[in-house]
Amino acid sequence: MDATTVRTFVPSFHNKNPKEGDMKYRRLGNTDMEVSYLSFGAAALGSVFRPTDDSEGYDALETFLKDGVNFIDTSPWYGHGKSERVLGEAFKAKNIPRQSFYIATKVGRYLPEPSKMFDFSYEGTLASVEESLQRLGLTYVDIIQAHDVEFAPSLEVVLEETLPALQKVKDEGKARYIGITGYPLSVLKEIVLRSSVKIDTVLTYCRYSMNDTALLEYKDFFTSRGVGIINASPTSMGLLTNRGPPDWHPAALYTPHIVDACKKASEYCIEEQVDISRLALHFSLEQPDCATCLISTASRENARKNLEVVSDPLCETERIVLKGVLERFMKPLNNSHWEGFETEALKKGEYVG
Template identity: 85%
Template sequence: MNRVNLRTYLPSFHGCQEDDAMKYRKLGNTDMEVSYLGFGASSLGSCFRSTNDQEGYDVLEQFLKGGVNFIDTSPWYGHGKSERVLGEAFKAKNIPRQSFYIATKVGRYLPEPSKMFDFSYERTLASVEESLQRLGLTYVDIIQAHDVEFAPSLEVVLEETLPALQKVKDEGKARYIGITGYPLSVLKEIVERSSVKIDTVLTYCRYSMNDTALLEYKDFFTSRGVGIINASPTSMGLLTNRGPPDWHPAALYTPHIVDACKKASEYCIAEQVDISRLALHFSLEQPDCATCLISTASQENAQKNLEVVSDPLNKKERKVLEDVRERFMKSLNNSHWEGFEKTALLKAQESESR
């Protein structure tokens, strides 16, 4: 669908877009046609480096005017900073509410192990109010339970978090309900068991060059009308020349994944091909994922990401992508770090309570 036919397209804001290269896909059974490149606003919370708020405003405007119409954030990102910067940007840049869809989350909050997660009914309701205040909005398009695998039990999510989100939806403060997490089996189980309608699932690093496990679950989600949001095509830095940050779970628990991705990066460098560009194209080309989230607080990087949309891989890059998948990724067999982070969190909570 061309952008000029979207409800989020406003000539007064976007200008003339006759040659727009951005693609748009239906998000499950929602009424949203979302850009297949989405903006993950975690970077605005200084999650990866110290960032300048004003440049964050400019990056948001740059993405929206470049055809992106889907934003994802959370109170966890900078412990409220991402939402605050977005809210300030909406006002500073006079961004019309109609020009974007936005999703935020509940359940994950502070860095201290004992305060990191709270999926209770009361905290969920309070969190939504806090997010709306920071964002300066009266509603969000999707409200999501964040990283549900870290809940004390799935019963808490099913019996407290999701009913609270249904109340939020009934009150008009959110239009749809979603869940997010890394273990795909957990997302599937919640969709199967929930009495509250789940409209979207968001997962990360599960459809990328090193891990395509999402393919094993996509038919289930699409058959239920659940929209699929894919995040982190570079697997949180694994598929970059600089490599993953020290806190990356693969660096901590599954170094063989880091090693394979490092060898792939070195091969791409030798072939004079950008591995991050390959990774983004690879994830964007999965048609069952309505949108693929990328995050940056840099205008230069934002422009590079937008240019990927109108700049397909050339013949050499396609060949290198095939080589990377066959030579370095196939043997990983969708290796992952499921379970390691929760075990570490439980140990940290026990240590903190002593």
Template identity: 50%
Template structure:
């Protein structure tokens, strides 16, 4: 897949930093007609999901990202339980609507276990109106099913959630319909199990240094004309000096390998998160990768990763940790861990 270096259709003269947009690289997102920046902005951080954040800085991050050529922003009703979308509503005011694409999600909502998920048509239809109200928009570019692996059955998603999203698309409240989730095998089941046309899939932690299993599925998505949105090049904190949050579902051996790699990088005076971001962005067959931040300093570092190359020393360190820490993992995942825990909690509540 060739990168597009000419100015994208989202470029707005007088608003964008023209040279920054030229430095950004763009790739087509399936057959949607959208040509998206290879680095996109995940808005979960705007909802204070990972740490307490400043709304003023978060607004500045969004505006700076778009002005510098990022043209895809992904959010969800779940992030901060509406806060992320509210912050975006403030940030997007005054920005030309043609300057960005925005994707959001339905079906995951509140922190209470028994109120967390709702895949019914009625709730899905209501959710888009709530999202549009919070973001002060007339439409989103992609509406996605949020984490369908937590549904009682994928049949509910295929026969109820997705037809409701088709109604939303027919009403021009969204342009395209997408799926998200962690288990890669579920995407094919839903794509082939519904009459609704699926335009995009969003997967996370499956094209990073410790797990590159997304590549096994790219040819199928390409055959279906489906655009792939990748997320979390640092595997939700595994590939960082700080390490993963306490709730991270990875198994102990995955965490141990990532910590050993991070420790080795520190000894070599190299930032493992920088290596991880470069590693993910280097795959020409992945249209875009979401990186979430509410920090202007972190956004700047992420933007630099698009146009700057690794030093020879950094390349050597990257090759070393791939060979000695990550290849031996064999793309091991934590699939099923969170879903099993969720249904155990639901079972306790039912008693």
């Protein structure tokens, strides 16, 4: 289906006569949402990656939505409320129809100080949802998610406090579906298995990218239970870019051999005059079991570049280089990851977030 056939299409808002096939849509698990396979991660609006001007965030959001992107993901953690606030302002400033998008936000992760970073309690969860709705200027979100559940004091807290609170939020009409997010796939699986609250979606990041495809080992489990899979960060939070990862990147802190392999892959792509980020996005978008792939930017120019990846398939040279990258640099990594390092650092009071 193309952009004009999904329920989020608004003729008076969207670009006229979108080219058929430019944007694909996939059903998100057993929900009623057909989501664009490229979606907008709003972390960048919170100045997470660089200082940003609010107005450029408005423009980036409008660019994505007008060209058929219909799923937005945010969190109170991104800029400690700024991402949600900028989204809410952009909806008004750009006259964006509520019908034109689905939106997900999160609970559980908040402030930079380690002692105040996480709160998965029942009451804290309910209060967080109210604050998010106020910042977004909305009466409901489509998905409310427990954020980075591996950092909870225990999974029992998530199962007995966070998720029941989210069920209450859903029952009150403030969210339509419930999801969980995190990096360790085994933790997401365990929560889905044990939860008495129905889990509709899982969001994980850097687990289906060129350097780590571990999500493939879990996709059958999630899809067999009707759980929609949201894949975030096809560039693996900057690893698969020419610029490289930020200093706070967990691979830079804990697994430098991953950084080294990705840097060599980037250098190889530069030699071949191919953009590694373009290869990375294509690689992630081509996985059909992931309903959508989140990409984050606060730049209209970068938004357009990402949209061009959707409408402009890889040429033969790019496909040859992609094969070389996977064989020479990524396959030897054998899905290396940084799972466990961050949670241990938090226990020791050394986690930087």
